[in-house]
Amino acid sequence: MQREIVEILKGVETSDGAGVSLIRYIGGPQRDMLDPFLLLDFFSSSDPDDYIAGFPEHPHRGFETVTYMLAGRMRHRDHMGNEGVIGPGDVQWMTAGRGVLHSEMPEQQDGLLQGFQLWVNLPARDKMIAPAWHEFNARQIPHEAIPGGDIAVIAGRTDAGTTGPVAGIATAPLYLDVRLNGRFEQHVPEGHNAFIHVIEGRVNDVPAGHLGVFGPGDRVALEGDDARFLLVAAQRLDEPVSRAGPFVMNTREELLQAFDDYRAGRFAGGA
Numbered sequence: 001m002q003r004e005i006v007e008i009l010k011g012v013e014t015s016d017g018a019g020v021s022l023i024r025y026i027g028g029p030q031r032d033m034l035d036p037f038l039l040l041d042f043f044s045s046s047d048p049d050d051y052i053a054g055f056p057e058h059p060h061r062g063f064e065t066v067t068y069m070l071a072g073r074m075r076h077r078d079h080m081g082n083e084g085v086i087g088p089g090d091v092q093w094m095t096a097g098r099g100v101l102h103s104e105m106p107e108q109q110d111g112l113l114q115g116f117q118l119w120v121n122l123p124a125r126d127k128m129i130a131p132a133w134h135e136f137n138a139r140q141i142p143h144e145a146i147p148g149g150d151i152a153v154i155a156g157r158t159d160a161g162t163t164g165p166v167a168g169i170a171t172a173p174l175y176l177d178v179r180l181n182g183r184f185e186q187h188v189p190e191g192h193n194a195f196i197h198v199i200e201g202r203v204n205d206v207p208a209g210h211l212g213v214f215g216p217g218d219r220v221a222l223e224g225d226d227a228r229f230l231l232v233a234a235q236r237l238d239e240p241v242s243r244a245g246p247f248v249m250n251t252r253e254e255l256l257q258a259f260d261d262y263r264a265g266r267f268a269g270g271a
């Protein structure tokens with residue numbers, strides 16, 4: 001059954017980190033979550049005042065953060081000693097698990113900084129796993145030619161079999177960056193939730209700068225008009241969510257424990 005777009009969201013302008021301007025589509029007042037997606041932010045500005053303050057050191061526990069850059073560069077550092085700079089077309093997939101302390105700072109003084117941050121929930125059984133961090137640069141991300149376009153396959157597998165480098169993720173995500181002038185179909189498993197974010201042009205009824213949320217079904221059919229968009233899907237968890245700021249757990253007790261552990265310095269490799 002073909003999935004229909006059941007909701008179109010414009011996003012809400014907000015600010016996070018030390019004062020980074022962004023548009024929040026998921027995880028804000030319009031839509032709290034789209035299981036297992038907890039947050040989707042889009043940042044896009046050529047004004048350094050909108051991004052220069054960055055995201056100084058902060059913790060995460062209980063989910064995964066995915067940063068995908070379209071323009072500009074960001075430097076990541078974490079308590080495990082990982083450090084890297086991601087630029088256009090690069091992706092960072094970080095599994096916070098039981099705890100990560102990291103910073104995400106712009107690696108530029110001016111010019112356009114543009115990209116997405118997505119938070120993907122972890123199932124209850126994995127919330128306290130060891131943290132992990134993976135970066136893939138644009139050259140490691142395979143492309144597939146489609147009629148009227150091109151797909152960069154970051155995670156998951158296209159119907160033609162192109163497979164992204166991000167592997168072993170609990171919620172079996174699909175994360176595609178698609179350029180399309182024409183029609184494109186893709187299988188999306190029944191148990192997944194799915195959305196498109198239209199970066200340029202128009203896809204089905206979704207204009208640029210908007211999020212389109214799909215209803216139930218097992219495939220999507222997209223018609224793009226000189227469009228570029230993300231198609232993202234992942235398996236629903238259907239588990240209770242207890243969240244506050246950078247911590248996303250299943251119960252209130254686990255959430256309070258996360259704050260306790262953070263205050264006691266147990267995130268940075270402590271007991």
Ligand code: FE
Pocket residue numbers: 055058060065102104
């Ligand atoms: Fe972060």
